[in-house]
Amino acid sequence: MQVINLGEKFSLIQDTWHPRIAAELNGQQIKLVKLKGEFVWHQHDQEDELFMVVKGTLKIRLPESEVTIHEGEFFVVARGTKHCPVAEDECQVMLIEPASTLNTGSVRDKRTVENPEWI
Amino acid sequence: MQVINLGEKFSLIQDTWHPRIAAELNGQQIKLVKLKGEFVWHQHDQEDELFMVVKGTLKIRLPESEVTIHEGEFFVVARGTKHCPVAEDECQVMLIEPASTLNTGSVRDKRTVENPEWI
Numbered sequence: 001m002q003v004i005n006l007g008e009k010f011s012l013i014q015d016t017w018h019p020r021i022a023a024e025l026n027g028q029q030i031k032l033v034k035l036k037g038e039f040v041w042h043q044h045d046q047e048d049e050l051f052m053v054v055k056g057t058l059k060i061r062l063p064e065s066e067v068t069i070h071e072g073e074f075f076v077v078a079r080g081t082k083h084c085p086v087a088e089d090e091c092q093v094m095l096i097e098p099a100s101t102l103n104t105g106s107v108r109d110k111r112t113v114e115n116p117e118w119i
Numbered sequence: 120m121q122v123i124n125l126g127e128k129f130s131l132i133q134d135t136w137h138p139r140i141a142a143e144l145n146g147q148q149i150k151l152v153k154l155k156g157e158f159v160w161h162q163h164d165q166e167d168e169l170f171m172v173v174k175g176t177l178k179i180r181l182p183e184s185e186v187t188i189h190e191g192e193f194f195v196v197a198r199g200t201k202h203c204p205v206a207e208d209e210c211q212v213m214l215i216e217p218a219s220t221l222n223t224g225s226v227r228d229k230r231t232v233e234n235p236e237w238i
Contacts, residue, residue, distance in 0.1 A: 001181075001200070005192045025167035025195050026217050028147055048144035054191075062120075072173075073124045076144050081120070096215060098145050 006054050009119050010034065010092045017111045019095060019103055020119035029099045032119060036090040042105035043082045049097045050076045056091025060084070125173050128238050129153065129211045136230045138214060138222050139238035148218045151238060155209040161224035162201045168216045169195045175210025179203070 004022050009032050013020065017039065019031040035058060051058060052074035059068050060075060061084040069075050077083045104112045123141050128151050132139065136158065138150040154177060170177060171193035179186050179194060180203040188194050196202045204212075223231045 001186075001195060001197055003186050003188055003192050003194045005189075007191055023169065023193070023195050025169055025215065026147060028145060028215070030169070030193075030215075050142065050144055050149070067120075067122050069122055070124075072126055073122050074142070074149075075122045076120060076142050078120060078144075096144065096147070096149075 006032070006092075006094065010054065012119060016090065017103070018113055019116050021116050022094075022119055024099060027099055028096060029101075031095040031097070031116060033093050033095060033103075034090055035085055035087040035093055037087065039085045040104055040107055040109045040111070041082055041084040042107040043080060044077075044097075044101055044105040045080055047098045047101045048076055048079050049095060049101060050074055051085070052094040052096070054092040054094055056087065056089055058091050058093060059086045059088075061086060125151070125211075125213065129173065131238055135209065136222070137232055138235050140235050141213075141238055143218060146218055147215060148220075150214040150216070150235060152212050152214060152222075153209055154204055154206040154212055156206065158204045159223055159226055159228045159230070160201055160203040161226040162199060163196075163216075163220055163224040164199055166217045166220045167195055167198050168214060168220060169193055170204070171213040171215070173211040173213055175206065175208055177210050177212060178205045178207075180205060
């Protein structure tokens with residue numbers, strides 16, 4: 001058990017779209033990821049996914065709408081909902097999701113991370 | 120599904136030690152609470168509990184140590200670990216824990232909140 005400093009952890013991340021595990025509790029994981037550009041449309045059939053923006057701004061395209069998440073805000077994508085994260089500028093995001101969640105959900109892509117490392 | 124702004128939600132909270140639910144996902148809840156002063160020593164036998172400090176500083180006394188959590192940091196208290204949160208000055212905390220988690224764990228106290236409201 002140790003205190004996790006988000007700024008310190010994000011300073012260790014040099015890439016984008018590659019989530020890393022910062023903590024695990026109750027079968028859920030806290031993952032940290034830097035995002036820039038447009039991801040792939042995907043969905044998680046069995047898992048709700050929370051996006052908290054730590055720095056910057058993240059947009060999430062949904063089937064019939066789009067939400068904008070600013071620093072200090074979060075958004076939960078309900079299981080089964082198609083979504084596509086888009087970051088015009090690099091942003092820092094904390095994810096809360098089951099340990100089983102794959103970043104690209106039901107899709108396999110060059111950015112799929114099968115076994116995220118701890119950070 | 121809506122974007123949750125932590126600052127806006129905390130501005131609605133006028134009391135301390137009374138957690139309110141901001142979101143639910145995968146059987147877990149995101150709760151927001153203002154803390155000031157010393158809480159009661161307690162433990163959660165089956166539930167890990169994450170404390171993220173959104174504003175201010177929180178100390179958590181543990182059986183043989185104490186951790187200090189600053190803004191932008193979080194700490195996970197593992198299930199079965201006795202702990203006592205202490206805030207010298209009022210702080211704003213985001214909790215992540217199973218929906219079943221009672222704020223005072225195995226203890227009943229005047230600050231026990233059996234059924235937290237949504238905010």
